[in-house]
Amino acid sequence: MSTPIIQVENVTFQYDKRTETDILSSVSFNIYKGEWVAIVGKNGSGKSTLAQILVGLLTAQQGEITIDGLKLSQQTIWEIRRKIGIVFQNPDNQFIGTTVQDDVAFGLENLNLPYDEMRAKVDEALKLVGMDDFRLHDPSQLSGGQKQRVAIASALALDPNILLLDEAFVMLDPASRQDLLIALKQLKQKKQITIVSITHDKNEMVAADRLIVLNNGRVVNSGLPKEIFMTQAELEPPFSERLRRKLRELGKNVPNEYMTEDEMVRWLCK
Ligand SMILES: Nc1ncnc2c1ncn2[C@@H]1O[C@H](COP(=O)(O)OP(=O)(O)O)[C@@H](O)[C@H]1O
């Protein structure tokens, strides 16, 4: 790991200076190229605020953000936005096209690509999210989960270095979530893309290389998902870990450390 692709240094932010409550207080962390980091924490801990600061939609009162070597400022904001694909929780206000494929193509139009190349990028992105059969559908008629998948395709079509997902999987059913997590893992391996996902979903946390825990606007913990599940009591761990703890409680001889689903299955089948 060389220089971080995302550097957040001492970021402090208030929405309302008069009340003087810090929504984020001296938040610092680094994220490295090719890493998948999940930012977790209770509602109201400042995760979405942080996401908006990272892409310059909000400006911190103090601190510094560096993305891929560029210090975030009015001068660099557009260059930085080109590096980051963003998907927020509510996809409804992210649609512009009259068909799904127009919508995904929209962001590409400014790049003046030859038609075939553009078409190929749209195809690839729609396949990745499992929405290629819906290319001619009207986006406004899709289900919430389908809309979210199209929003993710639109972000990915632009080949971002960084993908920032703020609870972007919330409306997906468990099967599509799992499919998408696998697709993103493959994409990360293939293209060295950096993923920052803000999430409450246990499987999404487990898919990450590292978790950063925010509480009351402060970073209170950071580490491997299995370490965090052992130490942060308020984060309910994934099913396999809950099962492991229960078995131990019942006096069964399970290993006294975090187990992934695969490890648990292997142990049970012994
Ligand atoms: N536009 C806003 N104006 C004022 N306060 C806000 C605004 N958006 C969020 N907040 C407050 O900032 C805090 C952090 O919110 P948010 O960043 O959305 O947290 P999270 O995404 O972790 O749930 C909350 O107390 C919330 O009420």
Ligand SMILES: [Mg+2]
């Ligand atoms: Mg939020």
